[in-house]
Amino acid sequence: MTKKSPPIAARHVIWFGWKLVIILSVALCVVALLKLHSQSDLSSSPSIIRVRSRRPSRDIIFSGPPKIAFLFLVRRSLPLDFLWGSFFENADAGSFSIYIHSAPGFVFDDSNTKSHFFYGRQLRNSIQVAWGESSMIQAERLLLGEALEDPANQRFVLLSDSCVPLYNFSYIYNYLMASPRSFVDSFLDAKEGRYNPKMSPKIPKNKWRKGSQWIALVRDHAEVIVDDEIIFPVFKKLCKRRPLLDASKGKMNAKLQKQHNCIPDEHYVQTLLAMSGLEGELERRTVTYTSWNLSATKMETKGWHPTTFTYANSGPEKIKEIKSINHVYYETEYRTEWCRSNSTSVPCFLFARKFSQGAAMRLLGEGVVSRFSASALLDPPP
Numbered sequence: 001m002t003k004k005s006p007p008i009a010a011r012h013v014i015w016f017g018w019k020l021v022i023i024l025s026v027a028l029c030v031v032a033l034l035k036l037h038s039q040s041d042l043s044s045s046p047s048i049i050r051v052r053s054r055r056p057s058r059d060i061i062f063s064g065p066p067k068i069a070f071l072f073l074v075r076r077s078l079p080l081d082f083l084w085g086s087f088f089e090n091a092d093a094g095s096f097s098i099y100i101h102s103a104p105g106f107v108f109d110d111s112n113t114k115s116h117f118f119y120g121r122q123l124r125n126s127i128q129v130a131w132g133e134s135s136m137i138q139a140e141r142l143l144l145g146e147a148l149e150d151p152a153n154q155r156f157v158l159l160s161d162s163c164v165p166l167y168n169f170s171y172i173y174n175y176l177m178a179s180p181r182s183f184v185d186s187f188l189d190a191k192e193g194r195y196n197p198k199m200s201p202k203i204p205k206n207k208w209r210k211g212s213q214w215i216a217l218v219r220d221h222a223e224v225i226v227d228d229e230i231i232f233p234v235f236k237k238l239c240k241r242r243p244l245l246d247a248s249k250g251k252m253n254a255k256l257q258k259q260h261n262c263i264p265d266e267h268y269v270q271t272l273l274a275m276s277g278l279e280g281e282l283e284r285r286t287v288t289y290t291s292w293n294l295s296a297t298k299m300e301t302k303g304w305h306p307t308t309f310t311y312a313n314s315g316p317e318k319i320k321e322i323k324s325i326n327h328v329y330y331e332t333e334y335r336t337e338w339c340r341s342n343s344t345s346v347p348c349f350l351f352a353r354k355f356s357q358g359a360a361m362r363l364l365g366e367g368v369v370s371r372f373s374a375s376a377l378l379d380p381p382p
């Protein structure tokens, strides 16, 4: 069939139609702009700093299978790579991505890593991280920033080098994807005096929060963290760990003893999201289990220590016990958090720390992360 050009009268009608469409579009744009303007006026009220993505590439509406970005924050290598390798082996390649922040210059390849999933996945712009310093939260921001470059990444899970999965991939994928909320452990920090009054007015005291560093975020919240230019500099300047008392180091050490003892990674994301008015979009709990050793003495100024799981104390009963936890109690708020994903009751924890290689080996052997674990154990990948 050939297309004939329409007669003159019809062409006039079409041209008139086009003009109408153009005029209407312009009018709609003006209305939209006015509306945006009035909204930004509203949102500039003092403690709400909802920062939207400045990079337009990120705002593209994504369609396709969503991915979970697994963000590993490690000292150097990944000692539990064999367990994670088996975990990812049972996943659809299009449903996850991996990013690693390690010591600058450390390259993941077959000489130091037992699973090909990690080869070359380290960030090129990684920084030297000091535990308990603001470099830790900067490393988290670098991981989130890199992962945001892929529009398929819709969930962002932060993990350490001693974290293990407690379920197979499909279970964890469905759990996180079903939830339109981020999982961020966050509670009122009533006692400890880590809040420094000098942070006010940029960080008001009533927005100061505490919580576990190990978070799982939806994309919008990851963007808020990467785009933050206001709260991070305050943390860098005023949230620092107090060095251990050391008389031999003289006056400087004595002076530092007076500063507020603050651990940035236990406050930054929680406080930023509270200040951004986003607490209503959170499940205010972590999906990563930590066992606290309450018997650690007060002499150790770092306070409680996480227990390390070894081959001996990571048996099936212990794992079952962790997986059966369905609520968390927050003392400072008298709040019981019943664990939910998209309003459905679920076990609280998907991951756990801190696991030794022996404990991870045991999980693999028990078939916690995959059905084919026994063969994976006998026949490790090259």
Ligand SMILES: *[C@@H]1O[C@H](CO)[C@@H](O)[C@H](O)[C@H]1NC(C)=O
Binding pocket: 167, 168, 169, 170, 171, 370, 371
């Ligand atoms: C993954 O784990 C869930 C729950 O433990 C189980 O029901 C499911 O069959 C497992 N899927 C695979 C592919 O092993």
Ligand SMILES: *[C@@H]1O[C@H](CO)[C@@H](O)[C@H](O)[C@H]1NC(C)=O
Binding pocket: 177, 178, 179, 342, 343
């Ligand atoms: C969340 O729950 C609602 C209501 O039960 C359901 O319609 C929706 O499909 C669920 N969303 C996901 C992503 O599972």
Ligand SMILES: *[C@@H]1O[C@H](CO)[C@@H](O)[C@H](O)[C@H]1NC(C)=O
Binding pocket: 293, 294, 295, 296, 297, 305, 306, 307, 308
């Ligand atoms: C708890 O901490 C104490 C003192 O630091 C230590 O002796 C003990 O082995 C720890 N217990 C566990 C289970 O890690």
